[in-house]
Amino acid sequence: MEKIDNIRNGLIDKILSIKNRDFLEALDKLVSSSSSESEVIELSNEQKVMLEMSEQDIQNGKLISQEAMEKRNMEWLNEL
Numbered sequence: 001m002e003k004i005d006n007i008r009n010g011l012i013d014k015i016l017s018i019k020n021r022d023f024l025e026a027l028d029k030l031v032s033s034s035s036s037e038s039e040v041i042e043l044s045n046e047q048k049v050m051l052e053m054s055e056q057d058i059q060n061g062k063l064i065s066q067e068a069m070e071k072r073n074m075e076w077l078n079e080l
Contacts (some may be wrong), residue, residue, distance in 0.1 A: 018024055043051070057063070064072075 015024075015027070018027075
């Protein structure tokens with residue numbers, strides 16, 4: 001917990017030294033939006049089904065690496 005307090009206090013010190021109003025307003029929006037992200041979001045039935053399908057794909061090893069996906073995408077783009 002001490003580390004969190006140190007980070008928080010360091011941020012407070014840095015914020016107190018900022019004089020740029022636009023920067024402070026942008027920072028305020030960022031902090032305000034991140035606190036609202038902790039709200040519980042209700043998923044639709046379709047979203048739940050898609051997540052379950054994804055979990056099954058992972059369990060069955062139906063995965064593709066990022067590198068392979070990028071290669072596939074480039075091949076597809078070159079066909080256009």
